[in-house]
Amino acid sequence: MNSRRLLGRRPSTPGRIPGSSSPDRSLPSDLMIQTCRRVGIVSIVFGSIWAFMTVMNNFVIRLISERMDTLYPFPGNLVGGAGVASSVAMVYLARRIGHKPQLLIDLGSGYLVLQCLLISVLTHWIPIPLVPRVSWVCIAILIYPAIVPNTPRKTLVVSLVAASTEPLAMALSMLRGIEFLGGWLYVLWTSVPNFICAFLVVVPVQIIHGLGQQVRRARELGSYRLEEPLGKGGMGEVFRATHQMLARPAAVKLIRPEILGSSSPGAARVIIQRFRREAEAAASLRSPHTISLYDFGVANDGTFFFVMELLDGLDLETLVERFGPLPPERCVHLLRQVCDSLHEAHTRGLVHRDIKPSNIFTCRLGLEVDFVKVLDFGLVKAVDEGGREATLLTAPDSTTGTPAYIAPEMVRGDRVADHRVDIYTLGCVAYWLMTGRLVFQAPNAIQLMYQHANAIPVPPSKLSEFEVPAALDHVILDCLAKFPEERPQSAAELSRRLLAALPELAWTGELAQRWWDRHHPEAARPGQTDSQRILTKTMEAMWEPVETPSPLASMGP
Template sequence: MSETVFLGPDASCAIATSRWDWLSSRLPPDLEEQAVRRVAWMSLCTVVVGAFGFIVSELVPSLQLGPHPIRFAVYLPFMLVSAALFVVARRRLLSPARIVDLSFAYKVLGAASIAVVSNAQPWPAGPMLPGWSPVAMWVLMFPIIVPGPSVRTLFTSTLAILTEPAFLWVLVRSGFMELPSRDAMLRRFFPSVIALALSVFVSRVVFGLGRKLDAARELGSYRLVERLGGGGMGEVWRAKHRMLARPAAVKLIRPEAFQGGAASYGTAKLRFEREAQATAALRSPHTIGIFDFGVARDGSFYYVMELLDGMDLETLVKLDGPQPPARVVHLLRQACHSLHEAHKAFLVHRDIKPANLFLCRYGADLDFLKVLDFGLVAERRKDVAPSTLTEDNAITGTPAFMAPEVVLGDRPVDGRTDIYALGCVAYWLLTGALVFEAETAMKTVLLHATEAPVAPSKRAARTIPPALDRIVLDCLEKDPARRPRSARELSERLAALHMDAEW
């Protein structure tokens, strides 16, 4: 993974596929589910409106909504069919694909019912008949509710449009009405021809957009399924591998997240490559595992990582309050395991915070901690200054967990920068409060650079052992030289507390 790779279908295949996607017979599964929900609401609205119209026509005969036998013969069966379709769609009695298929038959049946009722009403005298017929409006509306491939839309819309002249002929032959003039019929039915053409066009556009959206969710061998969250410049999605059963999480960074043009995009690309490569090279079980990474054809950056089931430490404290000291020691030692390996590889995380420490189930193990998001990782060599692949003049990190040397820029960034942030995390876990709190981010970072912290034992509801209190304060020293020299040393000092009690 030494260079950015472009994953996904071959470009020529993508072009060929998009050219004929509109002939495909199915929507993507999630969009098909949305169409089923719309079918349920459409059929329910039809029942309500139809029942209201039927009752009004019975109570107010002067409305002249067609002969009484026709109203009974058309309204009631169509209302029953609509109610049945609502139940099937609402309760998912059939598969989404079958319900969508039924909706196209319902489209033709609905047009036929509307055609009978509308044609049975007295036509205005003379050739002028303004407006579109109800059947034309029904045909034009349907592709918005249930988009489909153009061929299917053309076939069903043609059948629906033909129901109007067909039932007019039936009504004339049955003696229910006289044949209107040729001009009147032309003005009545010509808008239906326009509606037919527009319905095919609308269906092709809406259906095509759905297919393109589905294609845009394909990243290499993975398909995005559900958005899990977002922050900073990226968002995280639940994803499925097309061949394997293994679930995954995909972090996606859209190109529009960068406002500085080509130079900013190029810098962000380097930062993205560095994050993925650095994290993929780490083998600690307490570091999030990276499966793949690349750049999509639309310029989006993405990498595929293991999907975790649990919550981050920020959420844990917000839901459950400050944690027992023994549990805090247990969690900190796991974070130290991940950071020690990263620091040995000359990698500094630079954004250690509760939201980037995830508590999950790992096999049979509970309270298993994973370090996430090496997005601000800095690479250092013994003979090279810290990497500066970040925005010009920008302070990187989270203000509430930012080490003084990052704020002031007066000392090099190294592993002790992460140890300071981990001390802030320990403080949060023990007290449920931040080390320093201020009205603005600038005031917060200045407090980190200048003010001595209050001992966590003075702010915690639980009793904190003096030795643990001292360790947290040592991590929060302004001078990096006075902090634990490494994550391993910090872990050893925590282990020496012998806090193995249940919590």
């Protein structure tokens, strides 16, 4: 069977209505952001050169020549100071308005013209002998646009203006009564290289923009245009994207065809099936606490992709790493929302099998905050009515999941794993939220899984910096029971027990709103980029199926 057909149809919606709008000829947004960073870097380099030359001309020239006024005329220090000051101002602007890349690049073009004018004024303040030379203006014209490319048309205009600064400076010197050998003929002859460079620099800029347009076209998947990358792993990437007609932001997960080509047939089958299973599972679930799937399919180049909602918030792993353990009432508030998502999945016969903090996202959604979304259903497994596995997406003699968050029965392999593995791993998540620690610590994955199968966990109340009620302690330890029949038997039951464990404490909407206003305000501060405002983690750094050798197989007979 052709592997391209495994994900079903290609997107049917057109990418753009013909004639509806003119094509966007700017560079892709992530390349624009990189260009903006280079504005600051180039400004630092230019400013450092001005400072170095000013110091050298004031101290070294005095030592080697008495003709200071001729070699370094009067406005030298003023021009050098202006060069340093303008460079410092440009570095400040690069940091201040980096979220407006085109404006910053246009200001950078003005900065280039100013630098060329300063160079020309200093060079032609006093006549120099007729000797062959390369103007510093030529160097600036050639280097700056190639490092910080604007559009080809703007580059040509700005370069011509910059090239004109040298004859302008010479004309000003003539008005001051300075005579140049050769007169206007010398002025014109000296300026020719500048104008040649002004036309030449358009060539690399045109090439850069042509490559940028190729990147933009390559990033168009159906109705969506890929923008800056949000994450990258061993199997694929996640991009921020925008629907070209609805202007709706989204997150697009990709698996490149070369990844499949470089994998073994068995591994490629697992990758394709997991990708398809994640799309099908997310599409079949309607809980508001399960991430929404907009579209999925195969691009023309064989790239597997699916489009998800873009979340504004952070995953629970990052939440605890950044802000520390959470109070019990907030833990219960978040965990019960996860239970809602899992209850629907379990009711439909689906087991997530990879519940962990990095796959649970708390975010802003409309007017609500601390709204939980469960991600990454790529390891989901369907179970038929007889309790048998309907599909198997892992290789023989392997254990699928994350060693720090894995149920004992999946380690032992002594029974068919059912929905109660998610109850166990959610207990591990609760432990992490309350204590900021894993349930067990070990130097390697094998020993860690062995402890999940055999060791007794320390109650979270003994490690948490908050006072954990005994009833809540008991619920979490029940989730971490070694045998499924000793755990809460459903996500709905766990949700009820969590609520009952805190009868008088509650994480109210007012408390949640206060926390989010303080730590993740909806209106971003000036100077923040989109990527800083939207803390999106729609996949981990390495989100491929984790296939860890079974401890029993590794130990041998």
